[in-house]
Amino acid sequence: MADPTPTSSDVPLPKPEASHAAGPVTSRNGTTLPPYNTTYYFNQLIDHNNPQLGTFKQRFWHTYEFYEPGGPIILFTPGEINADGYEGYLTNTRYLTNTTINGQFAQELNGSTIVIEHRFFGFSNPLPDLSVKSLQLQTIQQAIDDLEYFAKNVQLPMPGGSEVAPGKAPWILVGGSYSGALTSFTMVKYVSSTAVCMQIVVYIAASISKPGLFQAAYASSAVVESIVDYWGYFEPIRQYMPQNCSADVEAVISHIDSTFTSGNTKEINAIKALFNMTDLSHLDDFAGSLRNNLWDWQSLQPYVGPGALFFNFCDALEVKDGVSAGPDGWGAEHALQAWGSYWTNTYYELLCGDDDAEDCLGSYDPTQSYWTNITINNANRSWNWIVCNEVGFFQEGAPVGHPTLVTRLVQPPYDERQCVYMFPETFSLSHLPVPNVAKTNQAYDGWNVHATRLFFANGHRDPWREATLAADGTNFTSTALQPLAIGDGFHCSDLLTRSAVDPTVLAVQSEALQVMSGWIASWKPSA
The missing domain is CATH 3.40.50.1820 (Alpha/Beta hydrolase fold, catalytic domain)
Structure with missing residues (x-):
């Protein structure tokens, strides 16, 4: 199962490759x-x-x-x-x-x-x-x-x-x-x-x-302020990604959120089919999984040029018949189709391999090994204990009235519920954990x-x-x-x-x- 709530642990610090590490x-x-x-x-x-x-x-x-x-x-x-x-x-x-x-x-x-x-x-x-x-x-x-x-x-x-x-x-x-x-x-x-x-x-x-x-000390990208609802994660991405891509991502997300809250089963199923994820039961899991394309931004570095995964995603949305969209993008209709095609034909396999969507992206089955594995050298579990108790950093949709690159169907309770699945001895669904960031x-x-x-x-x-x-x-x-x-x-x-x-x-x-x-x-x- 893919981690439904990536935080700083999911894209670790850049690792220098020591080609002669084992040599004198x-x-x-x-x-x-x-x-x-x-x-x-x-x-x-x-x-x-x-x-x-x-x-x-x-x-x-x-x-x-x-x-x-x-x-x-x-x-x-x-x-x-x-x-x-x-x-x-x-x-x-x-x-x-x-x-x-x-x-x-x-x-x-x-x-x-x-x-x-x-x-x-x-x-x-x-x-x-x-x-x-x-x-x-x-x-x-x-x-x-x-x-x-x-x-x-x-x-x-x-x-x-x-x-x-x-x-x-x-x-x-x-x-x-x-x-x-x-x-x-x-x-x-x-x-x-x-x-x-x-x-x-x-x-x-x-x-x-x-x-x-x-x-003395040197602190790089130091996340000194602990925040529960960390929708600001996506703000630098929105500000610095190609403008046509941000316009179309915002348009698609707005359309998906509107459709998923409309109750129109036919239109909802059409979107799920477009992304080949009809077997994904919960709509918030579906909409939330599209954050993965935005999370790829974190792996970028100043010396990374065209070909990085994030830019492949934007090219898939913005290049049509060899022509790039203007600053306003192509609009929701084209971008939705293009995103679905890229997700289905290229991205899903990179993200999930041979797993079906429910096993890979579903977050409502507390019996999955992702939640229950307590063996050592399991970085996600060790980090999420700190996330759920002390720092939060749940990466959600922006508040209403502010542009958003990701769905507003995922809010802190969505991610806090997953703390319950991973640590049921400490948290309960009746009292969702709210990390004590004020204390931190x-x-x-x-x-x-x-x-x-x-x-x-x-x-x-x-x-x-x-x-x-x-x-x-x-x-x-x-x-x-x-x-x-x-x-x-x-x-x-x-x-x-x-x-x-x-x-x-x-x-x-x-x-x-x-x-x-x-x-x-x-x-x-x-x-």
Whole structure:
């Protein structure tokens, strides 16, 4: 079954491909180092509120390829995904297809890099399954505490690796998307001067406050504000996709919503047949499944040209007999037929393979294995526990009166119902779960974050923009201690560095490197 409620976990952070990950690595002084994909294990506390429960093995990857004594320790987690394969974030060398901002920091600042796996993802599991009982220990605060405990206690497998704890060496925390938010949250808890409400006061407090856990941090596309009804996900897509395509998508969705709420069985069945999904029982499942074509936007990057899946979709709607539609599109009649043809002949197989529509896209059968599988290394389940309890981010149709690219038949109760199916011991249909986003935003400051030496990087075209400091209407003021740099990138575009990078994204990266260099230069040992 396809995930009916994709969130940031469904299109994970861009993964650099390390073509020589299993080969030897040579440091600056010519020393042969372990391959990037060498897996290490840290004894992490199962429960930071009850250390007597003992520890579990938390996986991490590490290199000191660029390290020189006095350089920073750069810690990164890809967040809500199995971290195996993300070892490309350790480096910035020619051996990678895509080099990284982490590696650039290390190369320029003489740093050592770490990729750590988030608890309850991959094979870093405090308990042997993903039952509701186990997932009580899957919280944002436990993940923050993991980072603290790791930084303070890890013995890095490098010369002098026992003498680089915070206070003895400067640490940089890096994250993107959810892990970008986790970066902000961690800085709020362990670095910032709490109860500081005005930026002018932050400047003063920074010079007198005690040293924090991390000297500096870089948060890419950080979804700092938790939101239940996150219809804003589709706003950057609507604003930046081809205008003719957005016009026709809006027209088709309006027609489908009108038809599906009309009670006209003949017309409803005609639309279902056009998309070859007559066996899909529920109309909200049908209309909601068309979000998949819009979700493809998240996988775009500035260097992706024609041929990306999202643009194939728009071409299918807007190119007729070799002619492209004008800015107003072709209109609902043609676009509906074209969308149905593209979905039936090309897209459905990519999405569902050989599964029928009910098994792939239906969300009303609580016995499906998608809801009941509690085995480890099930990223959707681990992430949805956080979604259903702490962050929300349900991607729905826009409010009435606002243009919408997706159906208004899917609203938060549609997605909250699926929390009940996945975690019936915690939630019930009679009291649908409403994630406690107010508690999360209060605990970690959300859009109101004020932390010292925390760099935010964003992209105008990022569908997660409206949950970041770059959201429309936040009017966030960038400062020297908490800069906000915005390029024309997509989701976490700035985490990768390459020759073909968008120049506006390159400007963000260049600014970050300059700022980070100054912050690391100002570090003083405290231990």
